[in-house]
Amino acid sequence: MALAALACCLPLGFAGALGVLALSEMFDKLQPWFLGAAGVLLAVGIFQAYRGQKSCQRRASRFSLVVLALSAATVLAVLLFPQHLAVLLADYVL
C-alpha cells in the first residue's frame, strides 16, 4: 500500500529520468541505453502526473509539475543541444 502511494504520488519517474540522463553523459558507450531509459522514465513520470492523479485522489502537486518541467527540459536539452551541454560538462563538471 505504502509502495503504491509512493509510486503514484512521488515524482520518481522524473528523478529517474534525470539521473539516467546524467549517467548517459558520463558513460559515453552506454549512452543509447541511458537515453532510452531516460525517455521511458520521463514517459512514466508524465503518466504519473496526468493519469495517476485519480488513484492518488488528489491533484499533482506544484513540486511534481516543476520537477516534470525540469526533467523534460533537461531531456530535450540533451537531445536537441548535445554539443552545448557537452561543452558545459567538459568545462565545469569533468
Place this chain on the structure above:
Amino acid sequence: MKRYWPLAAGLGFLLVLSMFLSGAGSTPSGQPELVNIDDLSALKAEFNRSADSVRVILLLAPSCPYCLKGARVVENILQNHKDKPIAVFSVWERILPTDWSKPGTTVLHRLRDARVRQYWDADYRVASAVRQTMEARHLDFNCCDDRGVLWDMMAVFPPGAQWGDMLPEPLLVDGTVEEIAPKFASLLETLQASPNIGQVELKP
C-alpha cells in the same frame, strides 16, 4: 486542448532553434573552414604539405564531453609551444547518438590555434586509415574503439614522413586524448632537445 498550445509552441521553437544550430559552425579566425571528408585526398595532400612539422591527427566526437576536454588540453599544449612547427588535423566523427550534427561553433572553438585544421568525417575514412596503419605496423592499442571505429584518440607523426598508401609510422598513438596529451607535451619537449626527431621512441 488549448492549454497545451504554449507547450507545443515552445517545443516547436526549440526544434527550429535546434535545426538552426545544427549546421556546421564556423572555425576560429586563422583557420580554414570546416572541411567535409568525401575522400582522403585533400587531407592527405594537406598532411604531406605540412611535412616540415610534427603532425597530429585527433579523432573526436562533437558531443562527447571527454573529447571536448581533450581538445582543450591539446589547445593549451599548442599555446605553450607557439613557436614549434606543429600541424593538427582535428577530425570530428559521428560516434554517439547525440552526434547528429556537424560540430558547431562552440565545439570548433575548443581548438583555436591557427595551426589546427578541422574536418568532418561522416564515413570514418580517417579512423579507418589510422586503424589500417596500426594493424599493418602491429601497433597495440587498448582504447578508443567503438564498434570498430576509432575515436577519442591521438596519433602523432614525425616531420618528413609522407602519407602514401598508408599513414607513416606514428611516434605516438593512443587515447583518450585527455590522457595521452601529457605524453604529447613531453614528446614536444624531447623534440626540442633532440635534433634527430626520428630517433624519438614514445610509442605506448
